[in-house]
Amino acid sequence: MVALSSYLLVAAALFALGVAGVLLRRNMLAALIALILMFNASALVFAAFGHLYPAGEVLALLALAASAAGVGVGVALGVLLFRRRRSLDTGTLDGLKW
16 A cells, blocks of 8 residues: 555655746646646645545546646637747747736
8 A cells, every 4th residue: 555645745746847847838838738737736636635535536526627627728828829929939928018
């Protein structure tokens, strides 16, 4: 049986990789994949706690549903960005600057 701390350590590593990917990547698709990695790390935490408490499994499913909704919005924004700028580079998003 794997200890809870092992699951939490793996989830923390996945979340840290996701944060690094979001902060370091200028490509919107790569940042979106890193964001999905962060969502999946949080779902792993909920599933790990679901092993101890039955409500954790329901929270993991809820986190995955919220992740799917966020991915849908991100893909829609990516398609809009590509249609307008012909690039997925987030450095070209300067329209909201003063």
